Amino acid sequence: MSTYKEIVLVNRPKNGQIGAYLFQEQQKNIPTAGEGEILIKQTHMSLDPAMLGWMSEDRGSYIPPVELGEVMRSSGVGEVIESNHADFSVGDKVMGMTGWREYLLSDGKGFNKLPPGVNEEMALCVFALPGLTATTGLYHFGKPKAGETLIVTGAAGSVGSIVGQMAKADGLRVIGVVGSDDKADWIVNELGFDGAINYKSDNLAEQLKALTPDRIDIFFENTGGPIQQLIFNRMNTHGRIVVCGMIADYQSSNPAPGPNWIPLIKKRITIQGFAMPDHWHEIPQLLEKLTPYVKAGKIKYRAHVVEGLSNAQEGLNMLFEGKNTGKMIVKL
Known part of the structure; x- marks a missing residue:
């Protein structure tokens, strides 16, 4: 046998x-x-x-x-x-x-x-957990509006790259945070992001300020790490922070502390953590939202x-x- x-x-x-x-x-x-x-x-x-x-x-x-x-x-x-x-x-x-x-x-x-025309890699890269997670976080909790500025950490990752591309297709200014110059080049020159920051580089606060002249309306958080506080400090009034992942802290015995809550009150910022098991029943609607972006060639992976x-x-x-x-x- x-x-x-x-x-x-x-x-x-x-x-x-x-x-x-x-x-x-x-x-x-x-x-x-x-x-x-x-x-x-x-x-x-x-x-x-x-x-x-x-x-x-x-x-x-x-x-x-x-x-x-x-x-x-x-x-x-x-x-x-x-x-x-x-x-x-x-x-x-x-x-x-x-x-x-x-x-x-x-x-x-x-x-x-x-579905017809969807191969194995596209299925796992787009239509499985990455695309479902990106769609849920961005539209349920990020509530994007054309003309706003979104920043996404882990921007070259499976979830972050889809978040950025959908937001860009919706008319937002999109900045991605990545861990290498190669990834920065990919999200800007291939995916169409408006800018990228390598979190391992110097002068992060200055780079962030230069790339977000109108400050930040939506912060889609996938990683955590020191740049989180800098992003938080650039949030606009009534900004939305969508917390999807914290990979920088998953293996840490002492996770980084969160932001000071006083600015949350002053700016009336919304912070929402989420996990996909709460949304399994919404998968048909999520795919209905995601699929047109893919068919229009707006999502690369x-x-x-x-x-x-x-x-x-x-x-x-x-x-x-x-x-x-x-x-x-x-x-x-």
Whole structure:
């Protein structure tokens, strides 16, 4: 009988560090689809910053942690290779929560077929968690208006790049914060941002002031870090801060302190944190909002692909070290 590979979580992260000690690779027999089931061969798997939280012993988070001994959680794209389900046929390409494994059985719940013309990389880079998260944060909480100024951290990342491109298409001035000159060049010259700041460079306050002459109306926060306070100080009255992620603090034992609340009162600033599980029921409406931007050619993306399930941990480390140059994907 043929076998497949899966990776289970066997330890909790120590001091937020990702390493081989967290995981165990197992070989399993490839199953057969039963009544009402489909057998999926996963071909592309997403790696996301949220995974560190999913591995941690945090019962108060927005989603329960992965239990020890369980297959590590992830979304992915695969091909149906066996079907006893009326809604799926052999050869269908589907997307859903797959986990760190090469094959899986499903009753079809939570899996959707890829639309015509959408390949695996586009599905994970745009129509999966990145695009849904960007659309939710920007339009539910950012409430953009043409002529306003938006700044997004992690701007070359999978979520930040989509936020910036949609805002730009809506007529906003868009500034991105990134971690390298190459990423700055990409978001300005390829994605059409109005400006970029490499947070590792000097004179951050001066750069920020020069790029936001009308100050800032929307701050879409993906990373945290020292530049956060500088951005906060440039907010306009009635500004909106959308807190999506804080990757700079996920591995820190002493996260950076938040802003002084007095300016929040003076400027009547709104701060909203959010997580996608609260919005799963809105996915059809979110896709209806996102899809026209994609069809109009307003959304570009790039994927950073690592080969093989055994290299998933390496890819996750690259994500937290900022070494990726696009949406992090494992090609199985």
